[in-house]
Amino acid sequence: MKDNIRLLVTFGFAAILVLMFSLASVSLLQLQSINASMEKLVKVTNMKTAAVNDMRDAIRLRADSLKTMQLTQDIFERDAEHQQFINHAGKYRMAREKLVSLGLDEREAAINGELQQLTRASQPFNEDASELLMSKASAGEINPVMEQAAVLQGLILDKLEELIRLEQQNTRAALTVSRRHYNRTRQLLFVLTGMALLLSLLISRTIIKHVSAKNRQLAYLASHDPLTGLINRREFECRVERAIRNASAQGATHALLYLDLDQFKIINDTCGHATGDELLQQLAQLLLGSVRHRDTLSRLGGDEFGMLFENCPLDKAVEIANNLIKAIDDFTFTRDDTTFTLGISIGVMPIDRSTTDIASAMNAADSACYIAKESGRNQVKIAHMGDRRLQERHGEMQWASRLTRALEEDRFALYFQPIIPCSEKSVHDRHMEILVRLIDDDGSVIAPGSFLPAAEKYNLLSSIDRWVIDHTMTWLAATNSTGGNRPVIVAINLSGQTISNPGSLNYIIDKLEETGVSAEHIIFEIPETVAITNITAATSFMLTLRGCGCRFSLDDFGSSLSSFTYLKKLPVDFLKIDGAFIRDILSDPVDHAMVKSINKLGHLLGKEIIAKSVETHETADELRLMGINFLQGYVCAQPRPLNNYTQSQAPRLVLVSS
């Protein structure tokens, strides 16, 4: 299509150029031809007319000479006049020869022929008359000859007059022909100009049509989702903004719906993205068929859709939303002999005078949809601006954007807390857990308890873990290369998202190689619940990295009832007892017994035991007496920025008793 247009425009303009060139050439040639023929015609006609006039004058003067010779008595005067008479005859001949030399047409030649006959006929009478006059003959002899000569002279003059009229006629005829040529040229010019104009119009029209079609296509692409053909988020937000303005100005009530498919990810992961795309297309048509003609349906991205019901009260919007849930519930999707059913969660946000802006309206609808999903899926939730869960969700969403920005801007900091050996046999006095802090926009330091839940919800833990791994290994490589005989050993926390992320293992192995850090100086801490929930992935993950020389610690051990069941299966080197048991060890005999049991069992399985959240010296004493290997907590040292770490500050445990 594009090539055809280019070809058409190129040939079209080439044709216009040829036409315009022909136009100019033809005009010039025609005008030159008309001018030349007119010039020639005028010149020849003038010369012919002059020759004929000369002939007529000669005839008249010859007649006058005869009369003068007849009337004069003076012999000399008569001789002179006779000479004139002969001269005029010569002039007549010369003029006639000139006329003939200019070329005669048929009619001119005919008149000339008649003139010659008359001249020949008058010749004897003229000569007779002149001889009689010169010989002084009597009037009786002269007069009849003179009369005959005069008659023939009159006839010759008539013929000459006829010839003059003929020349005038010829001039007029030539002018008519010339005018006809001119008119024909003018008509040709009109036709060629018309054709050039027509061609220009056709080309312009084609170009305009093509450009308009292109513009329409661009406008469509800018406002529509290419997969489903529904309007996209950008266009949807424009319409919602318009609805908010309308509600504010005219008090109208609209409804904004946020829809999120349940179980879509399973189909996408099981059958592939092409099938997922096909399913989205079918669902888009299903949703389109379930709403009113004037309602707006948009694909906001992924498996999320948006709807805008203009001039629709809230109860009606909820009714339509419930119908949509039923329609999706009845819908089945079959692929490779497997039938999938889907669900949908819908958040409904009323738009009225109280709606202030698009961002809060969209967030509220999104949050209501999220709560619908959290509440068991396949539900409709109405967004109430004062709703506590809605506000919590809004807070989480804000955290998500703050964390994404912080990752982009590298605004995290590493802290460390020492893990102190209790027994004399343990020499890992430079063993520490690495902790992460967020540096906020204003430079304040934010503890992980504030942002990690949101990071987990928005799948950002893996990215944060990578940031920690990268910066810790770089620091460790630099510290251990100058740290003397006893290297620092760091414990790095890993989340469930990192364990289940297929790229994590390669990332860690690449980092070990890149930084040159010795794997035996790295201990990865995995929360017990994460390890148990993803037991297969976690075991495989641990075995691979243990093969490289890394060690593992099971963090928050004891928090799950099934801890002991899995302990034998998990290839870990350390057990870090959950702080909840440690805190009350002196006052709660059950906690005391639990810690004692974990310690005993752990040692039996060849693990080393770490007690975390040790806050008092008394607790530390009791744990040491129990035979716990390491202590970590405020009683030993508070977390401090890793940048402030120096070898001389390596803490040692000071015991209260013994």
Ligand SMILES: [Mg+2]
């Ligand atoms: Mg930990």
